[in-house]
Amino acid sequence: MNDLSIVLSGEAGQGINSVEKVLLALLKKTGYRVYATKEYMSRVRGGVNSISIRVSCDEVKAFVKHIDILIPFEKAAFSHLKDRISDETIIIGDKKKLENERVIDVSFQQIATEFGNALYVNSVAVGLVSGLMNLNRNEVLNFIKDIFAKKGDEIADKNAQAAESGYEIGTNLVSKKIITLDVCKPETKLDNFMISGTDAIALGAIAGGCDCAFAYPMSPGTSVFTALATYSHKAGILIEQTEDEIAAVNMAVAGWYAGARPIVSTSGGGFALMTEGMSLAGMTESPLVIHIAQRPGPATGLPTRTEQGDLNLALYTGHGVFPRAIYAPGTTQQAFELACRAFNHADQYQIPVIILTDQYFVDTFYDTPAFDLDKIKIDRHIVKTNDNYQRYIITDSGVSPRGIPGFGSGFVCSDSDEHDENGRITEDLDGICIAMKNKRFKKIELIKENSCRPELYGPENYENLIVAWGSTYHMIAEAIDKINNSKTAMLHFSQVYPLHKDTESLLKKSKKLILVENNQTGQFGDLIKLETGINFDHKILKYNGMMFTVEELMDSIKEVL
Amino acid sequence: MNDLSIVLSGEAGQGINSVEKVLLALLKKTGYRVYATKEYMSRVRGGVNSISIRVSCDEVKAFVKHIDILIPFEKAAFSHLKDRISDETIIIGDKKKLENERVIDVSFQQIATEFGNALYVNSVAVGLVSGLMNLNRNEVLNFIKDIFAKKGDEIADKNAQAAESGYEIGTNLVSKKIITLDVCKPETKLDNFMISGTDAIALGAIAGGCDCAFAYPMSPGTSVFTALATYSHKAGILIEQTEDEIAAVNMAVAGWYAGARPIVSTSGGGFALMTEGMSLAGMTESPLVIHIAQRPGPATGLPTRTEQGDLNLALYTGHGVFPRAIYAPGTTQQAFELACRAFNHADQYQIPVIILTDQYFVDTFYDTPAFDLDKIKIDRHIVKTNDNYQRYIITDSGVSPRGIPGFGSGFVCSDSDEHDENGRITEDLDGICIAMKNKRFKKIELIKENSCRPELYGPENYENLIVAWGSTYHMIAEAIDKINNSKTAMLHFSQVYPLHKDTESLLKKSKKLILVENNQTGQFGDLIKLETGINFDHKILKYNGMMFTVEELMDSIKEVL
Amino acid sequence: MDKKDWLNNEVDIAWCPGCGDFGLRNIVAEAYADLGLKKEELCMVSGIGQAAKSPQYYNTSYFNGLHGRALPAAAAIKMVNPELKVLVQSGDGDVYGEGGNHFIHNIRRNADITVIVHDNMIYGLTKGQASPTSQLGHKTPIQVDGVIEEPFNPLAVAISLGATFVAKSSVHEKELTKELIKQAIQHDGFALVDVFQSCVSFNKINTNQWFRDNTYILGNDYDPTNKIKAFEKSLEREPWPLGLIYKSDSKVSYNKNIPMFENDNTPLYRRNRDSSVIKEIMESMK
Amino acid sequence: MDKKDWLNNEVDIAWCPGCGDFGLRNIVAEAYADLGLKKEELCMVSGIGQAAKSPQYYNTSYFNGLHGRALPAAAAIKMVNPELKVLVQSGDGDVYGEGGNHFIHNIRRNADITVIVHDNMIYGLTKGQASPTSQLGHKTPIQVDGVIEEPFNPLAVAISLGATFVAKSSVHEKELTKELIKQAIQHDGFALVDVFQSCVSFNKINTNQWFRDNTYILGNDYDPTNKIKAFEKSLEREPWPLGLIYKSDSKVSYNKNIPMFENDNTPLYRRNRDSSVIKEIMESMK
Ligand SMILES: Cc1ncc(C[n+]2csc(CCOP(=O)(O)OP(=O)(O)O)c2C)c(N)n1
Ligand SMILES: Cc1ncc(C[n+]2csc(CCOP(=O)(O)OP(=O)(O)O)c2C)c(N)n1
Numbered sequence A, B: 001m002n003d004l005s006i007v008l009s010g011e012a013g014q015g016i017n018s019v020e021k022v023l024l025a026l027l028k029k030t031g032y033r034v035y036a037t038k039e040y041m042s043r044v045r046g047g048v049n050s051i052s053i054r055v056s057c058d059e060v061k062a063f064v065k066h067i068d069i070l071i072p073f074e075k076a077a078f079s080h081l082k083d084r085i086s087d088e089t090i091i092i093g094d095k096k097k098l099e100n101e102r103v104i105d106v107s108f109q110q111i112a113t114e115f116g117n118a119l120y121v122n123s124v125a126v127g128l129v130s131g132l133m134n135l136n137r138n139e140v141l142n143f144i145k146d147i148f149a150k151k152g153d154e155i156a157d158k159n160a161q162a163a164e165s166g167y168e169i170g171t172n173l174v175s176k177k178i179i180t181l182d183v184c185k186p187e188t189k190l191d192n193f194m195i196s197g198t199d200a201i202a203l204g205a206i207a208g209g210c211d212c213a214f215a216y217p218m219s220p221g222t223s224v225f226t227a228l229a230t231y232s233h234k235a236g237i238l239i240e241q242t243e244d245e246i247a248a249v250n251m252a253v254a255g256w257y258a259g260a261r262p263i264v265s266t267s268g269g270g271f272a273l274m275t276e277g278m279s280l281a282g283m284t285e286s287p288l289v290i291h292i293a294q295r296p297g298p299a300t301g302l303p304t305r306t307e308q309g310d311l312n313l314a315l316y317t318g319h320g321v322f323p324r325a326i327y328a329p330g331t332t333q334q335a336f337e338l339a340c341r342a343f344n345h346a347d348q349y350q351i352p353v354i355i356l357t358d359q360y361f362v363d364t365f366y367d368t369p370a371f372d373l374d375k376i377k378i379d380r381h382i383v384k385t386n387d388n389y390q391r392y393i394i395t396d397s398g399v400s401p402r403g404i405p406g407f408g409s410g411f412v413c414s415d416s417d418e419h420d421e422n423g424r425i426t427e428d429l430d431g432i433c434i435a436m437k438n439k440r441f442k443k444i445e446l447i448k449e450n451s452c453r454p455e456l457y458g459p460e461n462y463e464n465l466i467v468a469w470g471s472t473y474h475m476i477a478e479a480i481d482k483i484n485n486s487k488t489a490m491l492h493f494s495q496v497y498p499l500h501k502d503t504e505s506l507l508k509k510s511k512k513l514i515l516v517e518n519n520q521t522g523q524f525g526d527l528i529k530l531e532t533g534i535n536f537d538h539k540i541l542k543y544n545g546m547m548f549t550v551e552e553l554m555d556s557i558k559e560v561l
Numbered sequence C, D: 001m002d003k004k005d006w007l008n009n010e011v012d013i014a015w016c017p018g019c020g021d022f023g024l025r026n027i028v029a030e031a032y033a034d035l036g037l038k039k040e041e042l043c044m045v046s047g048i049g050q051a052a053k054s055p056q057y058y059n060t061s062y063f064n065g066l067h068g069r070a071l072p073a074a075a076a077i078k079m080v081n082p083e084l085k086v087l088v089q090s091g092d093g094d095v096y097g098e099g100g101n102h103f104i105h106n107i108r109r110n111a112d113i114t115v116i117v118h119d120n121m122i123y124g125l126t127k128g129q130a131s132p133t134s135q136l137g138h139k140t141p142i143q144v145d146g147v148i149e150e151p152f153n154p155l156a157v158a159i160s161l162g163a164t165f166v167a168k169s170s171v172h173e174k175e176l177t178k179e180l181i182k183q184a185i186q187h188d189g190f191a192l193v194d195v196f197q198s199c200v201s202f203n204k205i206n207t208n209q210w211f212r213d214n215t216y217i218l219g220n221d222y223d224p225t226n227k228i229k230a231f232e233k234s235l236e237r238e239p240w241p242l243g244l245i246y247k248s249d250s251k252v253s254y255n256k257n258i259p260m261f262e263n264d265n266t267p268l269y270r271r272n273r274d275s276s277v278i279k280e281i282m283e284s285m286k
């Protein structure tokens, strides 16, 4: 076993998220590479949720099906996780409560109540895993004390004691050979950070000069909004929770007009309400940055689940023709760079840029090396106006220099009606109206020239090519590694629109094309067909609201190779 | 000359629309076949607008470029209509005011003011044309009196006198051979109706059982809403102007839920705001009928102009996957039948049905034989519920019997979250959630089976096939007739989604495929490519806000044949 | 049906233990029972949020629509199917935030619906952001410096919009709440009952204790028919007055105002149309 | 700049001859001139409608956004660029109908913007449907039986939302309108000036003559600082009171309430960020 898959499952509000945070930190401190993701129901208490942690000495960044150690706090975990529990899964918990013969009995609840609070089960669990993994006992206990310090000495002590009990049980289980874990010991310690998809987008936005956020709460899009609020003092970000999504997008467009760099973060249903606002950005050639964390629809759908189902919406939303760019990061590095780039490109081309993530990605923690801050910069493409300034002057490139009201002596006039070079309403149909339509259309080519090249993962001389976008990156990469077929590679698009000009040739090099998407119909496949005429030989689609696991991808891919 | 193209042009508010109405009625009374369309600026007074009338003994239903007789009330008409005025165009008007040498001088304004009101120019114009066409003098004058009767005897008399002056000038111009019109004389009189695209949709809706309308005003979509309001007493229609488009679509979905048959009428920008509501209809499997009269975008765009630019929006709007149907009538007959069918099919399949028209179509008057009312019927697909009723029971077809609250003893539960067969929220991801997704998806095939077959116009053994949809029908048909190429036909889609199953074979029979769309990118061409893989050899696209003329289509088609 | 019959106890209720939503659910079921409503005549409507899950937990027909869109849905149901009693249960965010425009215009529309707002002064389902009724200074993960926007006053706004039944209660006052809801259901026209409700998970300020400490029940001497006085009353804070703040019988509800329903309450789905109507209309286009 | 300089006379004005919009345009330009505004410091904002075309007809920077969305745009511009004076001119349909939710929440937000609503009690640009302020019984091509919905009372609603500057005027009272607009511009916070404006093409009821016959100017004895009295005044009809209905200095505007702008009015576009901030935040994720 060169890595370990640990899963905790409990009700909402039972605190398993705190286990996630503490365990990750402890394991990382010890030198392990870690990964964690969560899946949860749309409720605040009750139900059944789980967190999945992977620990390894090598990089580990994908969601796997198998569970090595399962700590269920509730009986419901068994049916909830039935597809992931195998004969090899070690299950640790309150045997009586769980009513399951296979369970290695640890009386979490009793220990916790002994220390005075049922919530201490979480510290017991942290201690237990630390013991199993043979982490440094003092480090563990001190760390727990530090974490709880702000809640007062007593609570800190009690938690540490609960953890200590867990720790002992853990070492005991190992020493008594009841549990044998064959895990590597990390040799070097990397100077990495635990960064969630949310953090990566928020940091990238800050790096890109994002100075305000207009949003209306909606899971899972709220995550980025909340992160920006958290850093608002440090980074100087104006945070405004709007009355609805329509206000958010209109405030954002107007904010850009007035010189700021707003972001909007939402999910499919909220974005649906921004359709007219997208079109406003298109007509006024306004920069705009919208982050959509996707979840399954239609309508309210499954609010806390994941899907790559909003690509079509992002592609076609807004009436009328206008250019846009759509990013879909699959790694924290890409998320950081693209979120930063979104602001610069939105400003450069005066277009809406959409960043498509999903619940899985924003809620997953990856250990990530420090982002390269030398590469990033804030490019403000604005000009100081003079008396003759014309906001929509026709230029060769289609881009007109963008002024800001109050910066220079010119008038900056922006109109949602068809307008002339001054931004004033016109009905000169065959004159300036057509010229404006063509001007806006022209920019699509310009954006295309700067599209991100899709990343090839695997052999250059591939014969089987798996095409993917967004958050499935790591799962497919690990599946390819494990299948270990020298002719199979992945082409991953972190920009899904406009497609990079090499797309067609890269696809045509392959003999077999396999599409992997976390949605019902293969929306990206449709886009590729439309733009290149290329059909896929196989489509691997999942749409039950959960991310692909490495194992099921391996199976599906092998099946079609 | 077997038909005559007459154009009047003036400022908004000058009354040329009244000329349109009166002239059409008079000509039709005499036995002529007539057609009229208008184009106008987004303002209530001033600017420059025009109405175009065609008169013939044969059916005449298309917009033409050439003008036989032009009556400009303002100088601006010359530059406004410059592309349509040729050396053959007879121009009649106030020579001095118009400052144009070619004008045949008729002092409209002076005559009108003699009778006491500048607006009488319109009656002078009606009289003039009637005189030129040698219509029955008494019939004309009596008709005018009748029309103005409700404004009082004096006004009626004055208008009749103004018309009489015009009539005399008209006959004089002919007798003095200043103008020679070689128009046919109608032999038989058809029992036809003057029906605009608006009327056809409204009548079709009434035929389909539409019993309420929820809408927010927006040109050109307001037209159908207004027509329904006009007939609301006669037909028993509840008319509610909503606070915004979001209310309109939500009230419509809820109205269907409660057993009514609401329609929503809007335009692209308003429909953009209904994106989330569309998705709600998708999730709750609610019937829904939305009429979109298209106008050019993005954003506010050109509010009173025409375009076929909202197809993509109609196709992809709404987050999540759900079935829908999209109609695009090209004739009043189709509009009537499809509007009726929209209600029955929406109810049968429990889906949103979109009727796509455009400003050109809703504002154009066609003389149309009586609609066949025997064919139409109101199919209400609702059931009386019992105690065990389940709104979303899984069935083979994917359609669950639809109950109405209060009709029977069962509970009718509708939810925008993913739900079970009872309509209650669930997170049983791999169980009922997937089953519901598949159930909804399945209906697409069902709808496809009942898609309208595209209509072939021209020879069966075509080699060149012009593919079109919606309002361009008559222009292309006339162009084909006039080109008179025995190998060229049109395939016209009055249902654009889902495509009829014969689409691919019908297209593949042709050697050369020509796409004609009134938009910038060929959105329907993209859909065909996506669904069939077929590419077009030529695309004839127009996107300046105006309808194609027969002449320009003839030129463009000949060029690529 | 008695209270028990109204409650659906087969489903797993997704609320947190201790949530005020439970209390309101019981009260509403009792009100239904007291009024002797028949199950065929009720339709419940909600948007999205914790409060908006309420309809799921009764034995009733319901329309659980989009976030913020409870009111247009409820009004439309009543307008086309006037035989139904239509009752909305939804959240303060749903009705006053996302749905604010519908709040305005449905009061103007005055369809005969009852609107119970679970006013927990927070966004519960999305985990604790400020709602329009959150009080000044309230800190949340988004409002890190505390709320700075003037709290929305649903009562004052409803009165200023011409609402004819405006009531305020708190879930800890069961009897009062029940009585107000019963009166609201019986009122002809748009009836608003804004109810303080405790979100035990995310609102640690406006707790049940806070409600107890900061409210009082209006005495019998209070006259709810004087609009100006009602407005004045609606501005009172700490303590907040509970009870029927304003009521007027000066208006009739939407359906009674339109000719179609003048002498005929038949729902639209039971009306038939003669195709001769189409002929008749077509004739006018000759 | 004097009045002439503010007016853009190079464009073809799309309004009907005799439309009240012309009058308001003149009055606003005079107000600008009187206040000695500089062209670089003004930004006008509107939605869509006849009134909303106004900004086109001045020499000024403007943001002519979507129908109903003037207020969020205006507020955002002021919030991120507080050096600008932001003035909205838009229609009653735009601000109270489609934009109703923004009306509510921007009053709560209280950004320092001036909002002039051209209240012609009709939808002008779309040719004469009822607007939220159309009076009961008003017949239109859509409201064939006359308006049945309670007319929206912008003043009462604004007061109930906690607005601190609420004024009413009529375009036929030029001096009064100008004075109110000037005061509104100088007021710190959301300032509403609802102005009767005649739509000569589509509102044949509420004409200039009707405005003259049905309004009166508030006397000096009227005290606009008493909220309850102001509410009462805002309900008066036939005649309608014109003047400053309510004003309060009890609040500061949005930007003054947030730390970022506390001692620093620099617009966001002139602020720079040190990339060390990102390092610092990242460190917290170790
Ligand atoms: C269009 C849209 N925007 C946002 C959301 C996310 N959302 C769900 S519930 C909710 C607010 C809940 O607050 P409230 O209405 O007060 O109800 P509570 O949960 O407090 O009872 C939000 C913002 C959504 N579902 N749809
Ligand atoms: C989303 C959207 N819905 C509808 C319209 C159509 N529309 C344009 S202006 C207007 C109303 C105009 O009324 P008002 O705001 O009172 O302005 P007025 O013309 O009377 O000055 C409407 C409904 C639109 N442009 N956009």
Ligand code: SF4
Pocket (backbone or CB within 6 Å): A044, A045, C014, C015, C016, C018, C019, C020, C021, C050, C051, C120, C124, C125, C198, C199, C200, C201, C202
């Ligand atoms: S989060 Fe708050 S409102 Fe929601 S169920 Fe829990 S306590 Fe109730």
Ligand code: SF4
Pocket (backbone or CB within 6 Å): B044, B045, D014, D015, D016, D018, D019, D020, D021, D050, D051, D120, D124, D125, D198, D199, D200, D201, D202
């Ligand atoms: S339609 Fe009415 S509001 Fe519009 S410009 Fe004409 S008079 Fe003015």
Ligand SMILES: [Mg+2]
Pocket (backbone or CB within 6 Å): C091, C092, C093, C118, C119, C120, C121, C122, C123, C124, C131
């Ligand atoms: Mg709430």
Ligand SMILES: [Mg+2]
Pocket (backbone or CB within 6 Å): D091, D092, D093, D118, D119, D120, D121, D122, D123, D124, D131
């Ligand atoms: Mg108006």
